[in-house]
Amino acid sequence: MLLPELFSLLSSDLFLMLSLLTCLLEDRFPKSVPYVYQIAAVMGFGHLAVSRMFLSVFSEYMRFWYNIFYLATALANIVAVNLYLALSKNRWMLAKIWTSAVTFPTVFISIVFVYNYTYIQGAAFPMLMLNLIIVLIVIMLGITASLLLSPKLLGKEQRR
Amino acid sequence: MKIGNIRLTKSTKFLTLLLSSTLVAVANAAIFYSLTMQPQVTVSTPVLKFSSAPDEPSGSTVYDAWCRLTAKSYPNATLTYEQAVYINNTDGSNAHSFRLRHASITPANGSSSVGNWTSIKFIVYNSSGYVFSLNYTVSAPNWILQPISGETSYYSIPQSTGWWVRVETLSPAAATAGNVCEIQIEVDVQE
Numbered sequence: 001m002l003l004p005e006l007f008s009l010l011s012s013d014l015f016l017m018l019s020l021l022t023c024l025l026e027d028r029f030p031k032s033v034p035y036v037y038q039i040a041a042v043m044g045f046g047h048l049a050v051s052r053m054f055l056s057v058f059s060e061y062m063r064f065w066y067n068i069f070y071l072a073t074a075l076a077n078i079v080a081v082n083l084y085l086a087l088s089k090n091r092w093m094l095a096k097i098w099t100s101a102v103t104f105p106t107v108f109i110s111i112v113f114v115y116n117y118t119y120i121q122g123a124a125f126p127m128l129m130l131n132l133i134i135v136l137i138v139i140m141l142g143i144t145a146s147l148l149l150s151p152k153l154l155g156k157e158q159r160r
Numbered sequence: 161m162k163i164g165n166i167r168l169t170k171s172t173k174f175l176t177l178l179l180s181s182t183l184v185a186v187a188n189a190a191i192f193y194s195l196t197m198q199p200q201v202t203v204s205t206p207v208l209k210f211s212s213a214p215d216e217p218s219g220s221t222v223y224d225a226w227c228r229l230t231a232k233s234y235p236n237a238t239l240t241y242e243q244a245v246y247i248n249n250t251d252g253s254n255a256h257s258f259r260l261r262h263a264s265i266t267p268a269n270g271s272s273s274v275g276n277w278t279s280i281k282f283i284v285y286n287s288s289g290y291v292f293s294l295n296y297t298v299s300a301p302n303w304i305l306q307p308i309s310g311e312t313s314y315y316s317i318p319q320s321t322g323w324w325v326r327v328e329t330l331s332p333a334a335a336t337a338g339n340v341c342e343i344q345i346e347v348d349v350q351e
Contacts, residue, residue: 019177019181
C-alpha cells in the first residue's frame with residue numbers, strides 16, 4: 001500500500017536535486033537559491049515528522065492533500081527554474097536540456113505516482129478533479145516545451 | 161589565484177550542499193520507512209450496521225455491530241417478522257460483501273426440547289426481493305441447517321444501501337409454551 005507521505009519524500013528529494021543543480025549553475029542564479037531549496041527540502045522532513053507524530057489523528061484524506069500540495073510546490077519550482085532560464089536569462093539550450101533532463105522526467109514520475117496512488121485508493125479521493133489537474137499540468141508542460149523548443153515562435157509573440 | 165579561489169569556493173559550496181542533501185535524504189528515507197512499518201489500528205464504526213426495522217420483535221436490542229432479536233414462535237402457525245432488522249451499508253463509495261454464519265444454538269442437538277420448533281428461518285431481502293437465507297429446520301432431536309455448512313455465500317451489498325432480514329418461526333402443534341431457543345449468528349463482512 002502506498003502512503004501519501006511518498007509525495008513528501010519525492011518532493012524533498014526534488015528540492016535537494018534543485019539545490020545541487022542551482023549550485024552547479026550558480027552563475028545563472030542568485031547565490032541564495034541553493035540554500036533556499038535546502039531549507040525547502042528540510043521542510044519535507046518536517047512534513048514527514050508531523051505525519052509520523054500525528055498518524056492516528058490526521059485522516060488519510062488530509063495527509064494526501066498536504067503532501068500533494070508540497071509535491072505541487074516542488075514541481076512548480078522546477079518549471080519556474082525552467083522558465084527563468086528560458087525567459088530571463090535567454091539560455092535556450094540550457095532551458096531545452098533542463099526541460100528534457102529535469103522538468104519532463106520529474107513531472108512524468110510524479111504523475112505516475114499520483115495516478116497509481118489514487119488508483120489503489122479507489123474512489124476515496126475526488127478522481128475527476130485530480131485527473132483534470134493532471135491533464136492541465138500535461139497541457140501546460142506541452143505548451144512550455146513547444147515554446148522552449150522553438151524560441152523563434154516566442155520571439156514573434158513577444159514582438160506582437 | 162582568483163580563479164583558483166572561485167573554484168575552491170564553488171566546490172566547497174557544492175560539497176557542503178551535497179553532504180547536507182545526503183543527510184536530509186537519509187533522514188527522510190528513515191522516517192518514511194518507519195511510517196511504512198508503523199502498524200495502524202484505528203477504532204471506527206463498522207461500515208455494515210444493523211438498525212431497527214418496522215417489524216422488529218418487541219424487546220429486541222439493536223446496536224451498530226450486533227443485535228438481539230427476541231422473536232416468538234406459535235404452535236402450528238407460521239409467524240413472520242417481515243422486516244425484523246435492517247443491515248445497512250453505510251459506506252458511501254464502496255460495496256461490501258457479507259454472509260451469515262451459524263455460531264451456536266440451544267437447545268443443542270440431541271435434546272428433547274428441540275422438538276418444540278419446526279423451523280426458524282433468517283431470510284435476507286433487498287428492494288428487488290429474496291437474496292439468501294440461513295434456515296434452521298428440525299428433524300427431532302436435531303437441528304438441520306440450510307446451507308448445510310452453516311454459512312451462506314458472500315453477497316455484495318451496494319454502497320449506501322439497506323437490506324433487511326425476514327424472520328419466520330414455526331412450532332409444532334404439540335410444542336410446550338415457555339421453551340426458549342437461543343441462536344447466535346455471526347455476520348462476516350469483507351471490508
